[in-house]
Amino acid sequence: xxxxxxxxxxxxxxxxxxxxxxxxxxxxxxxxxxxxxxxxxxxxxxxxxxxxxxxxxxxxxxxxxxxxxxxxxxxxxxxxxxxxxxxx
Numbered sequence: 001x002x003x004x005x006x007x008x009x010x011x012x013x014x015x016x017x018x019x020x021x022x023x024x025x026x027x028x029x030x031x032x033x034x035x036x037x038x039x040x041x042x043x044x045x046x047x048x049x050x051x052x053x054x055x056x057x058x059x060x061x062x063x064x065x066x067x068x069x070x071x072x073x074x075x076x077x078x079x080x081x082x083x084x085x086x087x088x
Contacts, residue, residue, distance in 0.1 A: 001056060003028070013052040017072055025061060031068045033075045045069040 001009075003021040006028065010019045016034035023029050030049060037045050049067050056062045070078060 001061060006030075006053070006056075009052055010049065014048065018075075026063045027066070028062055028064070029066045029068075031070075033070050033072060035071055037069050037071045037074075042069070 003023070007019045007021045010016060010021075010030070010032060014032070014034060014036055016032050016036065018033040020031040021028060032049055036048065040048070046067050046069070049069060050057070050065070053062060053065065057065070
């Protein structure tokens with residue numbers, strides 16, 4: 001599964017507004033944006049994102065994952081101050 005497939009999987013399963021996935025099978029960086037994260041702690045957000053990826057992780061298709069998650073409103077605020085070019 002490549003980064004585009006992972007991106008589409010996350011968007012579909014979690015009903016996200018946006019997802020950015022970079023890296024290789026050794027280390028994947030994920031930035032996700034959606035209102036699914038409203039009122040949810042960072043730990044729970046990571047658990048939500050891990051869920052659709054768990055088979056790839058346990059089967060060692062993905063070694064490690066870094067996750068940044070935002071609600072749509074949080075992203076509007078963060079986006080003004082954040083260099084997210086690595087996720088483009």
